[in-house]
Amino acid sequence: MLAFREAVKQNLAIELDIHLTRDGKVVVFHDESLKRICNAEGTVEDSTFDTLQHLHLSGTSEHMPLFSDVLRYVNxxxxxxxxxxxxxxxxxxxPATWDILKDYKGPYMVQSFNSLGIRWFHKHAPQVLRGQLSSALTRTNPENPFLARFCVQFLLTNLICRPDFISYKLADAGNPSVWLNHYLYRIPMAVWTLRNQKAYKTARNKYDMYIFEGFSVK
Structure with missing residues (x-):
């Protein structure tokens, strides 16, 4: 929660990642694996919330928070x-996320690499703004089917999932399909992740939104 407190203090929008635990709790955590941040084996999806509460984040006293607790804090x-x-x-x-969000009064958008998730919100909660995340996926994530990665990389799934914006990795944003979708569907474009002032200067006048970390844009 420390990063969220600092973002609220600086009046900055927050990008966060959520998972569903084995016992159905929605938690805020970046990685699928617990290894890098918690130095533990397994994944969030295969763990119970009680088990996850015994883990510390990056050697601090912080624990993995519930999504509902983060919403309550940001308010x-x-x-x-x-x-x-x-x-x-x-x-x-x-549906677990929507059950939590439907009564939340603050501004928010959702995004995902998985087009099925974007499609779910398009169908069941069309009032929620949705973004399709992507990058040069055919060069990464070999554990996922190549065809699925190809379709998401070149934004072919946008025909059915109908995102409200595109969120693409900055280093890969020269992909012609990105700009074709941007102009064809007339939807905003976000880029990620900016980690220095040079990347910020490249992005701020070219894209509609950007995700950054590790430095201040103010």
């Missing part, structure tokens, strides 16, 4: 960009 003071972590075709995270 509409800054906008939220919520990434749905959907590692497969299981969409249970989507």
């Amino acid at each position: 509409g003071r800054v906008p939220l960009l919520i990434e749905l972590k959907l590692p497969d075709s299981n969409m249970k995270l989507c």
Whole structure:
């Protein structure tokens, strides 16, 4: 929660990632694996919330928070960009997330690499702004089917999932399909992740939104 407190203090929008635990709790955490941040084996999806509460984040006293607790803390003071972590075709995270969000009064948008999740919100909660995340996926994530990665990389799934914006990795944003979709559907474009002033200067006048970390844009 420390990063969220600092973002609220600086009046900056927050980008966060959410997962569904094995016992159906929606938690805020970036990685699928617990290894890098918690130095533990396994994944969030295969763990219970009680098990996760015994883990510390990056050697601090912080624990993995519930999504509902983060919403309660932010309380509409800054906008939220919520990434749905959907590692497969299981969409249970989507209704669980919507059940929490539907009474939240603050501004927010959702995004995901998994087009099925974007499609779910298009169908069941069309009032929620939705973004398709992507990058040069055919060069990464070999554990996922190549055809699925190809379709998301070149934004072919936009025909059915109908995103309200595109969120693309800055280094890969020269992909012609990105700009074709941007102009064809007339939707905003976000880029990620900016980590220095040079990247910020490149992005700020070219894209509609940007996600940054590790430095101040003020």
